[in-house]
Amino acid sequence: MKNQAHKLSQIVKNDKPSSKIKFIAVTSGKGGVGKSTISANLAYTLSTMGYKVGLFDADMGLANLDVILNVRTNKNILHLLKGEADLKDIIIEITDSLILVPGDSGDDIFKYGDSFILDKFYTQIESLDYLDYMIIDTGAGIGPNVQTFIDACDFVAVVTTAEPAAITDAYAMIKILSDKKEAVFMILNQVKNKKEAENLFDKFLQVAKKNIQNYQTIEMLGFVNKDTTIEKCVRTRSLFAQKFPSISPSEQLRNVATTLIEKMEHKVLSKKEQSGFGNFFKKILKQF
Ligand SMILES: Nc1ncnc2c1ncn2[C@@H]1O[C@H](COP(=O)(O)OP(=O)(O)OP(=O)(O)O)[C@@H](O)[C@H]1O
Ligand SMILES: [Mg+2]
Numbered sequence: 001m002k003n004q005a006h007k008l009s010q011i012v013k014n015d016k017p018s019s020k021i022k023f024i025a026v027t028s029g030k031g032g033v034g035k036s037t038i039s040a041n042l043a044y045t046l047s048t049m050g051y052k053v054g055l056f057d058a059d060m061g062l063a064n065l066d067v068i069l070n071v072r073t074n075k076n077i078l079h080l081l082k083g084e085a086d087l088k089d090i091i092i093e094i095t096d097s098l099i100l101v102p103g104d105s106g107d108d109i110f111k112y113g114d115s116f117i118l119d120k121f122y123t124q125i126e127s128l129d130y131l132d133y134m135i136i137d138t139g140a141g142i143g144p145n146v147q148t149f150i151d152a153c154d155f156v157a158v159v160t161t162a163e164p165a166a167i168t169d170a171y172a173m174i175k176i177l178s179d180k181k182e183a184v185f186m187i188l189n190q191v192k193n194k195k196e197a198e199n200l201f202d203k204f205l206q207v208a209k210k211n212i213q214n215y216q217t218i219e220m221l222g223f224v225n226k227d228t229t230i231e232k233c234v235r236t237r238s239l240f241a242q243k244f245p246s247i248s249p250s251e252q253l254r255n256v257a258t259t260l261i262e263k264m265e266h267k268v269l270s271k272k273e274q275s276g277f278g279n280f281f282k283k284i285l286k287q288f
Contacts, residue, residue, distance in 0.1 A: 020275040022264055023134045025153040026187075029169025031140035033161045034189040035059070037234055038224065038253075039137035040068045041241040045250075045257045047098040048241075051132040055094075057103040058149045059139040066102065069094055070237035076102035078109060080124065083117040087124040101128070103136075107145065113285040125277040134280075142173055150177065152283035154275065155264060157185040157221060162192075162200055171204070178214040183267055185219050187256060190226040197223030219263060222256035224249045 026039040039055060047053040057065040057076075066073045071092050079085035092100040103109075115121070128134075138149045150156050156177055160170035170186070177184045186204070188197040201220045208215040224230075227249045233240040241250045 021129055021131050021134055021277070022155065022275065023136060023153040023280055024260070024264075025136045025138050025150045025156045026159060027138045027146060027150060027156060027173065028140045028159045028166070029142070029171070029173040030160070030163075030166040033140075033159050033163075033166050034224075035140065035159050036065055036068055036137050037230060038159050038187060038189060039135050040065055041239050041250075041253055042257060042260075043133070043135040044095070044098055044239050045241050045253050046133055046135075046261075047095060049254075049257060049261070052097050052130060054099050054101055054128060054131045054134045056101045056134060056136045058136050058146075065100060065137055066092075067237060068234060069100060069239070071100065073100070073102040076104055078104050078112075081109065081112040081115060081117075081121055083115075083120065087127060091128075099128075099131075101134075109284065110145075110148070118285070122278045122281065125281060129276045129278075134277075141169075142176055147176075148284060151180065152280050155183065155185065155260075155267075156181055157187055157260070159187045159189050161190040162188065162196060167200070167204065171207070174208070174218060175212050178212050178217045181217060183219055183263065184217050185221045185260065185263070187221050188223040191223050193225065194223065221259050221263070222252060224252045224256070 026035050026042070028035050036059070043053045043055045055065055069092075071094070073090075073092060075085045075090045077090065080087060080090055090102055092102070094100055112118070136149055136153055138146045140146070158170050158174055158177070160166045174184050174186070186201065188200055191197045191200070205215065205218065208218055212218070225248050227240075227247065229244055229247055230240050230249055233243060240247065241253055244250055
């Protein structure tokens with residue numbers, strides 16, 4: 001198993017084009033569906049496939065990424081923006097190819113759009129451009145802060161469970177996103193099995209086709225089963241994809257990662273827009 005995973009990671013690594021960093025927002029309509037769990041474990045999974053990955057916490061909810069990753073963060077992006085810390089003081093190395101950038105949910109970050117130390121901020125933050133992927137764990141819902149982060153990202157993945165309220169809220173979110181984004185990816189979390197995930201997505205698309213003009217943008221990335229091991233890992237502050245690589249949810253998340261990579265590479269070919277950290281924060285800071 002380990003050997004196979006290693007081989008796969010080598011293949012993916014060798015095929016990797018010299019791409020620019022891609023920003024992926026992970027969001028949801030309803031809260032508590034598994035955004036942070038998926039963000040952290042997806043970032044880890046991508047990092048085992050030969051990519052350099054960063055995680056940015058843009059949601060200051062209860063189960064922050066630092067809790068899930070079992071690390072202590074004293075300083076965050078705000079300290080960097082205020083000139084009170086250097087980048088190296090805020091970044092936390094989770095593994096050789098995965099870092100956490102402690103973030104801020106937006107209320108404060110957006111105030112620093114005309115800060116006089118912005119040049120220094122940009123110089124420092126651009127040193128993270130060596131990353132291949134940046135996963136942004138946003139808050140839930142269609143509020144302005146969440147939308148700002150999503151707007152600044154190249155790609156967006158909406159997480160939902162099968163619960164009717166979660167589906168309804170995901171639908172409202174996706175309706176808005178489909179007008180703005182070239183692609184809106186969906187991840188079905190806490191499902192019973194593949195069949196349930198496919199049925200849900202089919203039904204979702206049927207309704208979308210009738211009511212969402214740009215329904216073609218909606219693409220299924222994959223699903224993750226409901227599994228008590230995941231709950232245990234969240235409670236004990238470990239990554240299920242790292243601790244239990246052979247359980248079904250870990251394999252399902254590898255499928256999500258592979259599909260995401262394929263879809264992104266495909267879309268990026270037609271994209272000329274500048275990427276990179278400087279550009280990401282310019283979009284965020286100038287908006288307010
Ligand atoms: N596939 C799964 N199987 C079982 N439990 C899960 C699964 N995914 C997430 N959970 C559980 O659901 C709970 C909420 O997860 P998480 O904190 O990741 O959600 P969230 O969408 O980030 O929430 P919030 O909106 O508050 O930020 C956690 O206790 C986690 O253990
Ligand atoms: Mg969360």
